[in-house]
Amino acid sequence: MNPVDLLLGPLTYDFMQNALAVTVTAAIVCGVLSCWLVLIGWSLMGDAVSHAVLPGVVLAYVVGAPFALGALVFGLLAVTLIGVVRDTSRVKEDAAIGVVFTTLFALGLVLISVTPSQTDLSHILFGNLLGVSLADLVQVLVLGVITFGILVLKRRDLTLYAFDPTHAHAIGLSPRRLGALLLGLLALTVVVALQAVGVILVVALLIIPGATAYLLTDRFARMLWISPLVAAAAAVTGIYLSYYLDTSSGGMVVLTMGAVFAVVYLFSPRHGLVASRVARARRRRLALR
Amino acid sequence: MSASPVPAVQVTDLTVHYGDVRALDRATLRIGHGTVCGLVGMNGSGKSTLFKAVMGMIRPDEGTVLVDGAAPARARRAQTIGYVPQSEDVDWAFPLSVRDVVMTGRYGYQGFTRRPRPADREAVAHALERVELTDLADRQIGALSGGQRKRAFVARGLAQDATILLLDEPFAGVDKRTEATLTTLLRELAADGRTVVVSTHDLHALPDLADEAVLFLHRVLLHDTPDVVLRPDNLALAFGLDVLGGRSQQGGQGARGDREAS
Numbered sequence A: 001m002n003p004v005d006l007l008l009g010p011l012t013y014d015f016m017q018n019a020l021a022v023t024v025t026a027a028i029v030c031g032v033l034s035c036w037l038v039l040i041g042w043s044l045m046g047d048a049v050s051h052a053v054l055p056g057v058v059l060a061y062v063v064g065a066p067f068a069l070g071a072l073v074f075g076l077l078a079v080t081l082i083g084v085v086r087d088t089s090r091v092k093e094d095a096a097i098g099v100v101f102t103t104l105f106a107l108g109l110v111l112i113s114v115t116p117s118q119t120d121l122s123h124i125l126f127g128n129l130l131g132v133s134l135a136d137l138v139q140v141l142v143l144g145v146i147t148f149g150i151l152v153l154k155r156r157d158l159t160l161y162a163f164d165p166t167h168a169h170a171i172g173l174s175p176r177r178l179g180a181l182l183l184g185l186l187a188l189t190v191v192v193a194l195q196a197v198g199v200i201l202v203v204a205l206l207i208i209p210g211a212t213a214y215l216l217t218d219r220f221a222r223m224l225w226i227s228p229l230v231a232a233a234a235a236v237t238g239i240y241l242s243y244y245l246d247t248s249s250g251g252m253v254v255l256t257m258g259a260v261f262a263v264v265y266l267f268s269p270r271h272g273l274v275a276s277r278v279a280r281a282r283r284r285r286l287a288l289r
Numbered sequence B: 001m002s003a004s005p006v007p008a009v010q011v012t013d014l015t016v017h018y019g020d021v022r023a024l025d026r027a028t029l030r031i032g033h034g035t036v037c038g039l040v041g042m043n044g045s046g047k048s049t050l051f052k053a054v055m056g057m058i059r060p061d062e063g064t065v066l067v068d069g070a071a072p073a074r075a076r077r078a079q080t081i082g083y084v085p086q087s088e089d090v091d092w093a094f095p096l097s098v099r100d101v102v103m104t105g106r107y108g109y110q111g112f113t114r115r116p117r118p119a120d121r122e123a124v125a126h127a128l129e130r131v132e133l134t135d136l137a138d139r140q141i142g143a144l145s146g147g148q149r150k151r152a153f154v155a156r157g158l159a160q161d162a163t164i165l166l167l168d169e170p171f172a173g174v175d176k177r178t179e180a181t182l183t184t185l186l187r188e189l190a191a192d193g194r195t196v197v198v199s200t201h202d203l204h205a206l207p208d209l210a211d212e213a214v215l216f217l218h219r220v221l222l223h224d225t226p227d228v229v230l231r232p233d234n235l236a237l238a239f240g241l242d243v244l245g246g247r248s249q250q251g252g253q254g255a256r257g258d259r260e261a262s
Helices: A003-012 A014-040 A043-052 A054-063 A067-088 A093-114 A118-126 A134-153 A155-163 A165-170 A175-216 A220-245 A249-267 A273-288 B047-055 B072-077 B098-109 B118-130 B146-159 B176-191 B232-239 B252-261
Strands: B009-018 B021-031 B036-040 B062-067 B081-084 B164-168 B195-200 B212-216 B220-224
Touching: A003 A014, A003 A220, A014 A043, A014 A134, A014 A155, A014 A175, A014 A220, A014 A249, A043 A054, A043 A067, A043 A093, A043 A175, A054 A067, A054 A093, A054 A118, A054 A175, A067 A093, A067 A134, A067 A175, A093 A118, A118 A175, A134 A155, A134 A175, A155 A165, A155 A175, A155 B098, A165 A175, A165 B047, A165 B081, A175 A220, A175 A249, A220 A249, A249 A273, B009 B047, B021 B047, B021 B062, B021 B212, B021 B220, B036 B176, B047 B062, B047 B072, B047 B081, B047 B164, B047 B195, B062 B072, B072 B081, B081 B146, B098 B118, B098 B146, B118 B146, B146 B164, B146 B176, B164 B176, B176 B195, B212 B232, B220 B232
Parallel strands: B036 B195, B036 B212, B081 B164, B164 B195
Antiparallel strands: B009 B021, B009 B062, B212 B220
């Protein structure tokens, strides 16, 4: 087979076209949001929201509502509960996150176990790329475009919120509202990415692209380009690999992202392990001279 | 100290609690326009809380705050208050350039997406020039030295055109020369008519820096010229004994001072 056939072959199947469209959309939206999550230190929050949507998706399935609606409701519920527990008890934020999301995730597992047609619902845990229907695709595209649009339009405020919320307050903005906006967008993003990689691996899409971009540049504006581009490229590569190797598609996408991160971690020109070791050795040599 | 009828900062009978801890206890303070005011007190004396109250970040249990004659919320919207954070409160690895940081001083004047206009770029360039950071404008913020970092945040306040600048411990961990440069800059800004409020542990620098000094321990113990405030018997009110002669200005002595003063 020549390379063109290798690339175009899978695209002759509708399910592969849908899978690629959903994954690339999810990767781009996650990649953009990822930049703020990594800098604020909200990795655990991303993990929490993505797990907490599980009962919402199951309930939506039971009553026949769009799964995105159920996921969004429970994503926002999780964020609210975490805030309430943190602010009204002596429990610290990370513990509040741990309590809330595991409980909601467990509720989801219990609901799955009592709902007939378990095969369908287990897809929520691991993603079901190859079973993306046209309705799912439309849902993901619409939510993805909305989320992406808000993130890009409000990027400067969100960055200020991440960097210096006190200054944001001093110039008349509301850090509380900006934080709430970011959390709401996180819930939306999780919904977008759910179909692609499943509840358990969504956090990878939320963290790895931003972390990778952070190792490559000192400019936030550039991070906002690098992160979604890296995510999308890894997503496409992962899908093709899973097609030819006949492996889990969500798993393959995340594995590819992890591999890209590893390479950047080692070889990034400025912040990579090798570069900083070399620079340190050079400084030491100069110091000895 | 100023003849202006409306003071830059007017705090009246301000009381603030954190749980059971009383951070501010009927603090009353009036700072005029065009002065540098040094706020002196040990860690935990409520200086940071006072700053937060002036910015309207905490709701006082009692008392009022007026900034330039207005409630803090209105003063914030009017871009009156510029804030220079403590070094330890800033993520210095954050991927923003010096120019990016100074540009955030303009956000209050910009539209929904904060897209910079030519006037904004001009204000930023002017502010950078004023603090002599034009050459370093495209460096990542953490690549600056301690004093340069402080000046970058002062430039943000200038880009904002804030008439009242609050600096929280700007001299912590900077060397003598940097301190002198920063002092000169702050004195120039006061000469322009801005009000500069500096919380500091650095008692030796106070006479060069400030027009007036406030001795603070949950409330205003003394508000006078730096020379008067620095008299050992006065300092003892807030710090315990012999602060200028002692080796340590905080820590153990501060803790002792707490018990003696309260």
